[in-house]
Amino acid sequence: MSAVLFSLQDKTILLTGGAGLYGRGLAAMLAQTGATIILAARDVVKLQFVADEETAKGHRVFAESLDQGDEASVLALHERVTAKFGALDGLVNNAVLRPMKGANGAAEQFAESMRVNATGIMLMHRHFGKTMAEAGRGSIVNIGSIQGMIGPSYELYTGTNMGDMPPDYFFHKGGMLNLTRFYAALYGPKSVRVNCLSPGGFFNNQPEPFLQRYCEHTMLNRMADDSDLGGSVIFLLSDASRYITGVNLPVDGGYTAK
Template identity: 55%
Template sequence: MSDFPISLAGKLVVQFGGSGLLGRALAADLARAGAHVIVAGRDPSKLADLQTDAATAGHLLTATAVDITDEASLAALRDGLLDQHGRIDGVVFNAVSRPMAGLNDPVAAWRDSMETNATGLLLTARTFGNAMASAGSGSLVNIGSIQGMVGPNGFLYEGTEMISPPDYFFHKGGMVNLTRYLAAQYGPKGVRVNTVSPGGIFNPAKPPPDAFLQRYGQMTMTGRMAHAHEISGAVAFLLSDASTYVTGTNLPVDGGYTAK
């Protein structure tokens, strides 16, 4: 039996991007919720320990290789999963590339960012969205950011070396509206599309400066940054049968940051 508050028992969920702090937490928690999670990325060897931990806990999690900027690679993954499992119940798009460090970086970095965060998003959404639409059901959850909802706050970064690059704001903002577009396209075919927009997530392995933590806490209603596992519940809810009438929405999970 699942030890997660929301059940995804019996569902096959494909998660794109799983080697980072949030991606690893999401993959582990969706498996805990009972889903068979296929974590797809360019280097599945980075997820070997995550797969081992899931197996030890009696959960189903499989790491596999894919290039989301290559439509043939995505189609091969889709077809292989359909051949093996007969269905795809949910997709989580958590892949992200952040090559830019500031506004005046070479434009090549902007173009490189577009490959994953824009082109990769569209290719993934339609490759797997079309498959779920053909089956008449499914849920696509895009992982956005509050930085796709608001502008940068320079106050947070004063006196630190932390950066706020333009490509991330552009792509996460575009993701929210592409979500609405896809929801309109796929809704009549039984597929729901939503975005979850996390606030800042605390990384214990690379903690931000104390000044940033204090300022960020003041910007929220909870007085702190999020922990990675606190994002999982919203994603699991949108993948689950508890949200069958929720589509085209952007759900901030930000401790009240964007509500202040």
């Protein structure tokens, strides 16, 4: 198979987020492909720092402002991006807001989570996906979570003081799976593919008891690091996956397969 199929050279990719636990690694790996990368999130200062780091390496990376839960902000970003770059070749929906910290979080926090992580994701598909469909090309990759596929594993947290698990994350990441299928069906006839990638846990200096239990539950006996998602995202953005749409791909070291 030709390496050209896996290439993103000269394509334009929008990555929401880009400075956080998942996003920084994705930004670095996408920048290395030769694509033009646009990072978008609320904290433009942090994004600009990432963009400057990658630009210093010779990559084309730009930072833009986005409040994903505000349709006016989504539309303003869409207008700026399309005016400068035209229709996107790829969109990676990675940004997430986590206002709830546990099962007893306030209802207002749950509602805020849905505004950004459910309504906001829909708006990104609606506005950017429509432009892709009009151009007759493109790939959307949604960054989900295995917590949208399975229930909580409370036993991992016993005795760790890591806090409680919030219901909003499970709800909106589960909903992302079927939203992916919806837009895959809507945009498929216009040659726009929509897929979801569901990561497992990332190593972030968690307490040793949690790490040991979690790693024992994976087939690869480890948590993910910031280089483990990029290859799968690049594959789903590239022409190598041109007949794949509406799919959820777990990238979890075998956690959900055990």
